[in-house]
Amino acid sequence: MRVLVTGATGFVGSHVVDRLAARECPTVILLRQTSSRRFLEAHHGRLEVHEGSLQDPATLDAAVAGVTHVVHCAGLTRALHRTDFDAVNHRGTVRLLDALRRHATGLERFVLVSSLAAHGPASNTLPARETDPPRPVSAYGSSKLHAEEAVRTQCPSGFVILRPPAVYGPRDLEFLRLFRAAQTGLVPSIGGGRQELTLVYAPDLAEALVHCLTHPAAAGKTYHVGAPEVVTAANLAREIGAVLGRRPRFLPIPAPLVPLVCQIAALGARCRRRPSLLAHDKHRELLALGWVADTTRLEAETGFSCPTRLRPGLEHTAAWYRAHRWIP
Ligand SMILES: NC(=O)c1ccc[n+]([C@@H]2O[C@H](COP(=O)([O-])OP(=O)(O)OC[C@H]3O[C@@H](n4cnc5c(N)ncnc54)[C@H](OP(=O)(O)O)[C@@H]3O)[C@@H](O)[C@H]2O)c1
Numbered sequence: 001m002r003v004l005v006t007g008a009t010g011f012v013g014s015h016v017v018d019r020l021a022a023r024e025c026p027t028v029i030l031l032r033q034t035s036s037r038r039f040l041e042a043h044h045g046r047l048e049v050h051e052g053s054l055q056d057p058a059t060l061d062a063a064v065a066g067v068t069h070v071v072h073c074a075g076l077t078r079a080l081h082r083t084d085f086d087a088v089n090h091r092g093t094v095r096l097l098d099a100l101r102r103h104a105t106g107l108e109r110f111v112l113v114s115s116l117a118a119h120g121p122a123s124n125t126l127p128a129r130e131t132d133p134p135r136p137v138s139a140y141g142s143s144k145l146h147a148e149e150a151v152r153t154q155c156p157s158g159f160v161i162l163r164p165p166a167v168y169g170p171r172d173l174e175f176l177r178l179f180r181a182a183q184t185g186l187v188p189s190i191g192g193g194r195q196e197l198t199l200v201y202a203p204d205l206a207e208a209l210v211h212c213l214t215h216p217a218a219a220g221k222t223y224h225v226g227a228p229e230v231v232t233a234a235n236l237a238r239e240i241g242a243v244l245g246r247r248p249r250f251l252p253i254p255a256p257l258v259p260l261v262c263q264i265a266a267l268g269a270r271c272r273r274r275p276s277l278l279a280h281d282k283h284r285e286l287l288a289l290g291w292v293a294d295t296t297r298l299e300a301e302t303g304f305s306c307p308t309r310l311r312p313g314l315e316h317t318a319a320w321y322r323a324h325r326w327i328p
Pocket residue numbers: 006007008009010011012013031032034035036052053054055072073074075076077088092113114115116144163164165166167168
């Protein structure tokens with residue numbers, strides 16, 4: 001077994017590398033010249049490193065040569081321009097599949113890290129099922145759905161598609177904002193904080209991805225993955241506050257203002273030339289009733305369920321943030 005992990009320098013990908021290293025699995029990673037290796041320091045000298053980009057097909061050939069399994073984590077979750085999502089998440093996946101077809105003749109399985117955004121919003125009363133017709137509400141979600149379609153039709157080997165909801169855990173920069181807000185005691189709240197959420201703890205997601213690399217029943221399947229608890233945005237902020245020893249107050253953001261806030265954030269991101277999560281059509285995701293996934297299919301068919309409950313997952317995350325001085 002020789003596993004290629006794309007996006008290994010990122011939040012999710014670095015946890016996948018940790019899981020593979022724990023299994024002493026020979027691992028190849030694809031990273032860009034500009035990629036920070038700060039999350040991979042523990043594996044120094046034990047990974048086969050290839051420089052390349054999903055946007056530069058010539059650089060992919062060497063990285064894929066001889067690999068038998070792929071966990072494709074690389075992708076954009078924030079972008080300066082809406083079209084960047086498709087260029088990397090969809091067309092970048094197509095380029096990777098092309099390279100695999102030409103240079104990885106022994107490929108056995110390709111696991112795509114998609115997103116619940118490819119399905120679209122769903123509430124606790126009608127959680128997202130893998131068999132539902134997908135209705136993404138953002139350019140990001142559409143790009144992940146198009147990547148899924150490319151994998152289903154063009155993958156030269158067996159494949160598995162996993163759709164995580166919001167991922168939290170050590171190394172995450174997005175939940176960090178919420179931790180910092182909770183620490184200041186004031187958390188922005190949209191729609192009274194009623195949005196319902198399924199979440200997944202990053203090490204659990206990484207374990208699920210590695211599990212799906214070899215599980216026979218997973219071949220050709222799409223799975224939602226996440227913890228079984230559903231939490232509202234307000235209760236999530238309260239839980240984070242409790243972990244930090246705070247009782248945060250809420251700063252209500254009226255729903256009609258949310259698109260404007262996202263537009264201003266997009267403009268600011270373009271001026272700074274640094275992509276922001278709050279941009280483009282993100283307001284559609286923020287204003288959705290919920291992002292709740294039915295995760296029972298993964299357990300029923302492969303025996304995998306996420307072991308980490310919300311409170312201990314948040315406690316570990318806070319401890320990691322503190323240890324790395326990301327929060328005081
Ligand atoms: N975080 C979440 O809540 C969440 C939820 C659902 C799904 N996902 C999916 O999980 C995957 C990983 O997300 P993440 O949160 O770990 O994001 P992240 O921390 O931003 O990591 C993204 C990774 O992709 C790499 N990458 C980006 N563009 C690339 C390109 N053109 N060529 C090669 N590599 C490229 C990045 O490399 P650099 O280090 O060079 O930037 C980085 O290693 C994505 O596919 C995302 O859609 C994430």
